[in-house]
Amino acid sequence: MRKKVLKVTGIILSLVLVLGLMTGCGSKKTTSDKKEEKKQFKIAKKDLKIGVIHISDPSEGSGYTYTHDQGIIAMQKKLGLKDSQIVRKTNITDTDPTKTETAIKECIEDGCNVIFGTSWGYMDTMEAMAKEYPDVAFSHGTGYKKNDSNFNNYFGRIYQARYLSGIAAGLKTKSNKIGYVAAMGKDNAEVTGGVDAFAMGIYSVNKKAKVYVKVTNSWFNPNEETNAAKALISQGCDVIGQHCDTPNPQLEAEKAGVWGVGYNSDMTKDAPKATLTSTIWNWGAYYTEAVQELIDGTWKPEVYYGGMKEGLVDIAPLNKKLIAPGTEKKIEEAKEKMLSGDFNVFDGVIETNDGKKVGKKGETLSDEDIKGKINWYFKNIVVK
Amino acid sequence: MEASKKTGREPLLRTVKRAELSRKKTMILRAASVLLALLAGGIFLLIIGFNPFTVYQTIISGAFRSEMAVQATIRIMIPLLISSLGVTMAFKMRFWNIGAEGQIIMGAIFATYFALYQNAMPHVLLLIIMFIFSVIGGGLFGLIPAFFKAKFNTNETLFTLMLNYIALNVIVYLRDGPWKDPASSGFPKIARFDLNAQLDSVLGVQAGWIIALLLTAIVYIYLKYTKQGYEISVVGDSHATAKYAGIPVKRMMLRTMFLSGAICGIAGMVQATGSDMTLATSVAGGVGFTAIIVAWLARLNPAAIVIVSFLFSILEKGSSVMQSTYGLSSYSADVLQGIILFFVLGCEFFVRYKFVGRKGGAGK
Numbered sequence: 001m002r003k004k005v006l007k008v009t010g011i012i013l014s015l016v017l018v019l020g021l022m023t024g025c026g027s028k029k030t031t032s033d034k035k036e037e038k039k040q041f042k043i044a045k046k047d048l049k050i051g052v053i054h055i056s057d058p059s060e061g062s063g064y065t066y067t068h069d070q071g072i073i074a075m076q077k078k079l080g081l082k083d084s085q086i087v088r089k090t091n092i093t094d095t096d097p098t099k100t101e102t103a104i105k106e107c108i109e110d111g112c113n114v115i116f117g118t119s120w121g122y123m124d125t126m127e128a129m130a131k132e133y134p135d136v137a138f139s140h141g142t143g144y145k146k147n148d149s150n151f152n153n154y155f156g157r158i159y160q161a162r163y164l165s166g167i168a169a170g171l172k173t174k175s176n177k178i179g180y181v182a183a184m185g186k187d188n189a190e191v192t193g194g195v196d197a198f199a200m201g202i203y204s205v206n207k208k209a210k211v212y213v214k215v216t217n218s219w220f221n222p223n224e225e226t227n228a229a230k231a232l233i234s235q236g237c238d239v240i241g242q243h244c245d246t247p248n249p250q251l252e253a254e255k256a257g258v259w260g261v262g263y264n265s266d267m268t269k270d271a272p273k274a275t276l277t278s279t280i281w282n283w284g285a286y287y288t289e290a291v292q293e294l295i296d297g298t299w300k301p302e303v304y305y306g307g308m309k310e311g312l313v314d315i316a317p318l319n320k321k322l323i324a325p326g327t328e329k330k331i332e333e334a335k336e337k338m339l340s341g342d343f344n345v346f347d348g349v350i351e352t353n354d355g356k357k358v359g360k361k362g363e364t365l366s367d368e369d370i371k372g373k374i375n376w377y378f379k380n381i382v383v384k
Numbered sequence: 385m386e387a388s389k390k391t392g393r394e395p396l397l398r399t400v401k402r403a404e405l406s407r408k409k410t411m412i413l414r415a416a417s418v419l420l421a422l423l424a425g426g427i428f429l430l431i432i433g434f435n436p437f438t439v440y441q442t443i444i445s446g447a448f449r450s451e452m453a454v455q456a457t458i459r460i461m462i463p464l465l466i467s468s469l470g471v472t473m474a475f476k477m478r479f480w481n482i483g484a485e486g487q488i489i490m491g492a493i494f495a496t497y498f499a500l501y502q503n504a505m506p507h508v509l510l511l512i513i514m515f516i517f518s519v520i521g522g523g524l525f526g527l528i529p530a531f532f533k534a535k536f537n538t539n540e541t542l543f544t545l546m547l548n549y550i551a552l553n554v555i556v557y558l559r560d561g562p563w564k565d566p567a568s569s570g571f572p573k574i575a576r577f578d579l580n581a582q583l584d585s586v587l588g589v590q591a592g593w594i595i596a597l598l599l600t601a602i603v604y605i606y607l608k609y610t611k612q613g614y615e616i617s618v619v620g621d622s623h624a625t626a627k628y629a630g631i632p633v634k635r636m637m638l639r640t641m642f643l644s645g646a647i648c649g650i651a652g653m654v655q656a657t658g659s660d661m662t663l664a665t666s667v668a669g670g671v672g673f674t675a676i677i678v679a680w681l682a683r684l685n686p687a688a689i690v691i692v693s694f695l696f697s698i699l700e701k702g703s704s705v706m707q708s709t710y711g712l713s714s715y716s717a718d719v720l721q722g723i724i725l726f727f728v729l730g731c732e733f734f735v736r737y738k739f740v741g742r743k744g745g746a747g748k
Contacts, residue, residue, distance in 0.1 A: 059715075087708050089704070089708050090707065090708075090714045091714035091715075095665045096666035096669060097661060098659040098660050098666075102456045102459075103704070106446075106705055109450055109452055109453060110708070121573065124576045124661075124662065184571070
């Protein structure tokens with residue numbers, strides 16, 4: 001028996017050695033080049049290779065990932081990049097840091113010098129990877145972290161578009177109950193600010209309507225999104241707005257014979273008999289700008305926060321068969337004021353649904369407040 | 385004779401357990417199944433417009449093309465290998481532990497408490513404490529179904545399976561509630577571990593691989609050369625025999641399930657602190673289920689488990705590279721993986737059973 005034990009131990013030890021050799025050499029590369037010079041990226045167009053990390057699959061044809069990928073395609077066309085210069089990693093769950101890291105490293109292995117991560121949960125992993133690979137530019141969508149050399153984040157003023165879509169919803173509702181499927185609860189400023197802008201748009205045309213919010217606690221959960229929409233419709237809501245990734249709430253609205261406002265991509269494609277309009281992202285506006293800057297050598301690791309003016313956010317063409325009369329004119333007026341800078345949605349004193357007041361007369365909320373501190377609901381919002 | 389006359393209708397095909405196949409025949413059958421898998425996968429690839437040879441080549445090179453790729457492949461292998469060893473302990477005594485997923489998670493949760501809130505102590509001490517508590521966490525979670533089986537003879541398959549979902553939702557609760565990262569401005573996530581609580585890399589891969597290989601040796605020796613290991617296989621063969629031989633079956637069941645869960649718990653700790661650097665809902669990520677396949681394909685032999693889990697990791701890592709290289713939808717990559725598994729697992733059926741057609745003359 002002892003002999004056998006020895007034999008097994010021998011095998012194990014040699015395995016350890018073999019594995020060690022396979023993974024060996026140069027494991028401490030990252031610590032050696034510690035010269036913290038500020039790197040200025042200037043990448044010739046032909047040398048560009050762009051890695052894109054997606055949480056789901058663009059082939060879904062609508063929703064969050066599709067919209068981001070459309071932006072990448074728009075950038076590719078505009079700058080005339082070859083297909084081989086884009087590497088896509090799809091279905092990289094953003095709650096799986098190891099998978100995220102593997103995907104990023106595979107992009108780098110393929111020679112990528114720019115990485116776009118499109119989902120929030122990639123943030124911490126991207127931060128760590130940016131430190132490990134100082135020669136690669138990392139750009140993270142929707143997060144709040146950055147560094148001083150090769151890692152930035154990008155997002156946009158989708159609340160502007162939500163305000164406009166609120167006008168369409170407020171004019172359309174008959175029951176004066178408007179539902180909203182929200183990915184996250186009150187303490188998430190991105191989602192809550194979005195509901196508020198939507199509700200303020202509604203309030204600007206319809207003082208009687210109330211907004212009913214249902215939280216799914218997930219950015220992407222097809223089932224929960226369907227259930228939330230169902231629950232809202234059964235409570236009498238006849239327009240369903242949404243801040244979640246799939247068109248399921250719109251599909252539910254169509255099934256129930258009510259209306260809705262889509263998000264991310266133009267969801268009249270998914271639910272033509274229900275969707276009044278959609279708040280949409282034209283990510284191409286950012287991707288084109290960022291990559292152009294990397295080519296020109298002017299890219300800086302700064303926070304990007306574009307809006308209607310930059311062409312990053314908008315509402316999809318109104319569904320003429322469904323919208324209430326006068327909708328177009330009202331939206332056009334509000335949009336003009338936004339573009340000219342006369343109106344910024346979160347202007348002046350705003351009343352919340354628990355009787356408090358936010359903001360100051362003659363001022364508007366700062367970007368910092370909008371992105372991180374909207375933890376209150378506008379006065380016409382009811383949370384169920 | 386009586387029976388077949390009575391029913392009169394014999395099914396067209398029957399499955400019959402075969403006598404033990406010779407080693408050579410088994411190997412031939414397995415090789416054939418792999419070839420068939422590649423062939424069927426190849427047809428699928430041709431249909432969607434790719435050259436199967438280059439795609440297969442990409443899978444292999446995707447797992448080995450660089451130092452970084454090999455490291456990533458081994459990183460996928462670590463939790464798979466450890467939890468396969470864990471379930472093997474239980475399977476040896478024919479205790480259907482489908483709960484590796486939950487035990488991995490519990491191990492990770494117990495370890496994470498120290499990584500998040502007691503991380504000021506010296507690095508090595510902290511890691512040792514996290515290790516010990518992952519053993520306790522996973523072990524206790526494995527003990528629950530064993531206790532109920534011993535006491536009330538509950539069905540352990542369902543029991544362990546359902547505990548997985550409880551464990552998963554405990555993470556969700558912690559992430560959305562008490563352990564939420566205070567710096568995340570309302571986004572539900574658990575903070576990344578402090579550097580002090582991260583497992584070190586040895587030769588470019590997190591040190592979990594050393595733990596995994598040591599565990600392989602320990603489990604091998606335990607099952608093969610110790611009295612307790614022998615008792616496990618006796619109980620696995622027959623409870624009655626075991627009782628007759630004076631083996632305390634219930635006590636042994638509790639002990640073995642604690643060990644099984646404890647090993648899975650180690651997988652969770654190693655994944656959280658070595659790879660994820662945080663407690664993520666994906667800490668088990670299906671590994672606990674894949675481990676069941678690995679353990680059985682390896683015929684519960686720890687040495688074979690090392691090989692099988694390595695092959696699984698190659699497939700996983702290579703598929704990911706294949707997906708992005710050819711711009712394949714990741715669903716197509718999943719289909720291909722599924723086809724290969726289908727044939728390989730199907731083969732195991734034919735190793736043990738065969739089809740017998742309806743015989744001409746009844747009453748045989």
